[in-house]
Amino acid sequence: GPSMQVALGIAGGSIALLTGAALLFREERVVGHVLTAVGLAILSLSLFAATSLYELIEPTVALAGVFLAAAVSTVVAIRSRSQVVAGFSLVAVLAAPPLLGAEPDLITVAYMGVALAGIAAISLWQTWPWLPPLAFLLSVPQVARWVATEPELSLVLPALFAYWTVMTVAAGGEAFRNVRHQLTITSAPLLLAAGAAVIGLAFSVLDDGSQRAGFLLALGALHGLVALLFARRRGLLDPFGLLAGAYGIAMATASVPLLLDAPATSVVWTAEAVALAIFARQRHHGPALIGSLVVSALASAWLSYEAIRLASDGVFLELGLATTSV
Numbered sequence: 001g002p003s004m005q006v007a008l009g010i011a012g013g014s015i016a017l018l019t020g021a022a023l024l025f026r027e028e029r030v031v032g033h034v035l036t037a038v039g040l041a042i043l044s045l046s047l048f049a050a051t052s053l054y055e056l057i058e059p060t061v062a063l064a065g066v067f068l069a070a071a072v073s074t075v076v077a078i079r080s081r082s083q084v085v086a087g088f089s090l091v092a093v094l095a096a097p098p099l100l101g102a103e104p105d106l107i108t109v110a111y112m113g114v115a116l117a118g119i120a121a122i123s124l125w126q127t128w129p130w131l132p133p134l135a136f137l138l139s140v141p142q143v144a145r146w147v148a149t150e151p152e153l154s155l156v157l158p159a160l161f162a163y164w165t166v167m168t169v170a171a172g173g174e175a176f177r178n179v180r181h182q183l184t185i186t187s188a189p190l191l192l193a194a195g196a197a198v199i200g201l202a203f204s205v206l207d208d209g210s211q212r213a214g215f216l217l218a219l220g221a222l223h224g225l226v227a228l229l230f231a232r233r234r235g236l237l238d239p240f241g242l243l244a245g246a247y248g249i250a251m252a253t254a255s256v257p258l259l260l261d262a263p264a265t266s267v268v269w270t271a272e273a274v275a276l277a278i279f280a281r282q283r284h285h286g287p288a289l290i291g292s293l294v295v296s297a298l299a300s301a302w303l304s305y306e307a308i309r310l311a312s313d314g315v316f317l318e319l320g321l322a323t324t325s326v
Contacts, residue, residue, distance in 0.1 A: 010047070047066055059102035073092070108146070119132065168226060171194065187240060199251075219248075220252040276289070
């Protein structure tokens with residue numbers, strides 16, 4: 001019957017998983033990798049059957065089982081330095097909520113948060129550049145699905161900030177512990193993608209321009225804190241700190257048009273460009289000079305666009321008055 005099938009699957013998967021772990025610790029890596037992967041697959045399929053097929057247990061109970069199996073596999077992966085086992089564990093734990101039919105509620109979000117925090121911790125100690133992007137790709141649709149259920153704003157915003165935090169730590173990885181003179185191949189794309197995803201999800205629940213501007217300023221300030229952390233420890237030209245600082249400045253710059261009208265926006269952007277130029281001159285900081293030129297060009301383009309728009313509105317108004325007179 002279904003109960004015996006699930007019980008046999010869980011027992012067999014557990015035995016295969018533990019046997020594979022023992023073989024990996026004995027450096028018998030080929031068979032160890034196979035048994036560990038097979039054990040995780042059997043456990044995941046058994047719990048899928050117990051929830052989606054036979055409805056024997058609640059999805060939250062199945063999630064706990066998957067999380068326990070993935071935690072064991074993660075410990076094995078770290079101790080044996082096995083990226084293969086880490087990959088199987090990551091896919092199993094992050095793909096479990098939709099496969100097991102778990103509703104996008106607070107329990108599922110908390111489950112995802114714990115899993116992602118563990119992945120961020122692994123990234124601090126292991127240089128596995130593929131791990132954080134895979135975690136992002138598997139998790140962001142589920143976060144978006146939860147946000148689409150329109151939970152309380154007091155829950156959504158802290159959750160989004162927490163999600164950004166773990167993704168930023170995962171993107172930086174070992175750079176938070178050791179000096180790295182170059183970014184990994186996935187650090188910059190992941191930091192940019194995580195920021196863009198969080199902003200997009202926040203804007204989907206924030207309708208007011210001032211609220212969106214406040215969120216941008218808050219997120220930009222967090223990026224600035226990351227940049228300051230790296231600057232204090234490793235100098236102003238640390239690559240990850242420099243990237244985080246530039247992203248934070250970009251967010252603060254983007255928030256200005258949401259709060260002010262066009263002339264005031266151009267004034268603020270010009271002042272920002274001047275401040276960056278002064279900083280670049282005093283610190284001999286090339287990236288700051290580039291940022292100053294970009295913001296200055298943006299201010300000029302914005303003011304020119306508004307001038308053309310106002311002039312066009314004036315022409316259309318005159319044409320309308322002339323037509324009315326005729």
